[in-house]
Amino acid sequence: MxxxxxxxxxxxxxxxxxxxxxxxxxxxxxxxxxxxxxxxxxxxxxxxxxxxxxxxxxxxxxxxxxxxxxxxxxxxxxxxxxxxxxxxxxxxxxxxxxxxDPLDHAAAHQDSIHDLSRRGRALVSRLGFSNLQAGAFMPGIPDVREFPLKIWSRIQNRLWRREPWELMRYAPAGGYGPVRQAISDYLGSVRAVRSSAQQVVMTTGIHQGIDVAVRLLCDPGDTVWIEEPAYWGVRNLLLSAGLRLVSIRVDEEGICPSDAEHARPPRLIVVAPSHQYPLGMVMSLARRRMLLDYARQVSCWIIEDDYDSEFRYGSRPLASLQGMDESGRVLYAGSFSKTLCPGLRVGFLVVPEPLADAFADAVAELYREGNMMNHAVLAEFIREGYLAQHIRRVRRCYAERRICLIEQIRSHFGDALEIIGGDAGLHLILALPEGVDDILVVRDALQQGVVTRALSTYYLERTRARSGLLLGYAGVSPEEIRPAFDTLARVINTYL
Ligand SMILES: Cc1ncc(COP(=O)(O)O)c(C=O)c1O
Missing domain, CATH: 1.10.10.10 (Winged helix-like DNA-binding domain superfamily/Winged helix DNA-binding domain)
Structure with missing residues (x-):
């Protein structure tokens, strides 16, 4: 420059x-x-x-x-x-x-982190996580009150009664066998993922899956493409691994690299093709083909972050990118954080067959995994059809909440404010007019007890950032949505 x-x-x-x-x-x-x-x-x-x-x-x-x-x-x-x-x-x-940014409490300790390593500083100097994990309109969380407690505890009790000593040890490399098999079968039928149980490596979630993939596939200084905007969790993980991030623009068909960007191949590309985060578009078939061809030609890896594709309220989702991959370049990262609950910390990586054993060993070596009691319950929960049933039930519930929130937005603002990505997932985006500082709106709303996230903070390059608010609706009932949105609307109006 x-x-x-x-x-x-x-x-x-x-x-x-x-x-x-x-x-x-x-x-x-x-x-x-x-x-x-x-x-x-x-x-x-x-x-x-x-x-x-x-x-x-x-x-x-x-x-x-x-x-x-x-x-x-x-x-x-x-x-x-x-x-x-x-x-x-x-x-x-x-x-x-x-x-x-009021949700980025890293700002408060900027002066006290100089003793940390560069890697440590990279991790804690621009935080995305928040200790606020409930309430209107925290995005990215399901309603944990809907968790199928009775069924889960019934299965768990059954397992505890059967001398569960094996489940109480460290897990074997890759995780508990039956859950790997159950996930492989499940993904094959609902997401057209092609895998064997051996290719499913259990993790504590997508964060850990991406962390281990980056450790095994990239070296510090390697280039990684991420979507612009993108999920802060993935961005910070990659930054803390010393990778050089190139943020690639997205359009209505998903990631859209320019010719100049194509000419400088990355080592890794991280995308959320089923539901771009946070904007919500689905990557088109043409873009998927382009990305897979490109990865094959330049021998780079793709991580497919499939964090919430189960929640579509109109159309059916396209099958996974992994299922279209003929060259073994895609690693599929999934999780039960949105479908069941985030506190469970159960996720998985589906890795190309030649990498599977190395990944299984690496996870065991790095994290000394366990959690097999939950894995065993989950295996039966999936096998007995309860997962599919639970997802159908909560999808109906979140669909109602989504409509309730959209009605609130329309009744306060008519069509004056655009709604982005409102037909899938656990949140939508309320776009704010250019020039309105979304971070200040978030700050004021928080003072009134309403949690939102500023769209602009999801951009690496602030000059490209759009102003808007991420509003999570899945975790709150219509009775909670209405008064919270009245409050938020009052705040927004002071900026219009
Ligand atoms: C796009 C995206 N990927 C991954 C995750 C995190 O997944 P996990 O809880 O499995 O680590 C989230 C959580 O909000 C997310 O929004």
């Missing part, structure tokens, strides 16, 4: 961080530009005098920021004159938090 473009980018973003001191803003933005690969190794930073003039801040502030960046190894002073970006491709990345 030429320095004058960097200045433009800084200027644009500098204004949007208007709550924190100039020094912090500038430091954070330049770090971001380097860590996100906008400025490659050797790129020259603008002179301190020019940058200070352009941003309208004291030159001393720019000097201090350059000094700190130099001390931390992001830049070096050139032999002649000028400041240049260091090669950090072997280092681990460290994207700073957005100090305005």
């Amino acid at each position: 030429e320095s004058f473009i960097l200045s433009e980018w800084l200027l644009q973003n500098f204004k949007t961080l208007d709550d924190s001191p100039a020094y912090h803003r500038l430091y954070q933005l330049i770090c971001r530009a380097i860590l996100e690969g906008r400025m490659g190794a050797g790129a020259r930073l603008p002179s301190t005098r020019d940058l200070a003039a352009e941003l309208g801040i004291a030159r001393n502030t720019v000097l201090q920021v350059y000094d700190q960046l130099s001390e931390e190894g992001y830049v070096r002073a050139g032999v002649g004159r000028g400041t240049y970006v260091q090669d950090i491709s072997q280092d681990l990345v460290d994207p700073p938090a957005d100090p305005r």
Whole structure:
């Protein structure tokens, strides 16, 4: 990136961080530009005098920021004159938090994390997780009150009575055999995933599945494509593994790499083809073929994040990407976090056959897995048809909640605010007009007891970010949705 473009980018973003001191803003933005690969190794930073003039801040502030960046190894002073970006491709990345995001409590401990390794900092300096895990309108969570307690405990009691000593040991590599078989059969029938039980490796969820896949398939500095926008959990996992993230635009057909991006193949591509997160589109057949052909040609891997494809309220979902893959390039990551409950921490990876044993061994070596009692219950729960039955029941329940929320939106705003991705999943997006700062809306709503997430925070590149609110409806009853949306509408109205 030429320095004058960097200045433009800084200027644009500098204004949007208007709550924190100039020094912090500038430091954070330049770090971001380097860590996100906008400025490659050797790129020259603008002179301190020019940058200070352009941003309208004291030159001393720019000097201090350059000094700190130099001390931390992001830049070096050139032999002649000028400041240049260091090669950090072997280092681990460290994207700073957005100090305005009320759900990103990393902002609060920015000053206290300097003792951590780069990898540690990368992990905790821009958090996505929240301790708020219930209530209107926390996205990404099912209604745990709908969990099939009676059936689950009946199966569990039956197993406990049968001398369950085997289930109380560490799990064998890959996990408890019968659950791997049950999942393989289930995925074959509902998602057209092609696998044997040996290819199903049990994990604690999609997070762990992606973590182990990245450890086994990538080295620090490798390039990974992620969708723009994308789920923060996956983004942070990849950043903390020292990977170079390239965020690829999505359109209505899903991920849409440009010719220039095609020309620089990544090591790994992470996509959610059945239900893009958070925008909600389904990847078209043409795009799926393109992606599979490309992965075969350039020998890169694809992780298919299939986190909630069971919840479609109108059309049927397309089959999995993995089921179309003839070259063994796709790893399918799944989980019971949305279909049953997130606290169960049961998920799985379906890996190409030649990798299966290595993955099973690696998971056992790294995490020393157990949890076989839950795996055994789940195996019977699936086999006896209870999973399919439960999903049908909660799908009806979430469909009603979705309609209730859409009615609330329409009654307050008519068609003035667009609803994005409203026909599937556990959340929808209420788009806000350009210029409305969604992070501030989230902050104000939170003060009134309503939890939402800002769409803009899901973008790596803030200049592409759309303004909007992710509203989870699955975890809240219509009786909870109505008053909560009245409150949220009042907040939104103060910004329109
Ligand atoms: C797109 C996406 N992938 C993965 C996950 C997490 O899955 P797990 O609970 O299985 O780790 C989530 C959770 O919200 C998600 O939204």
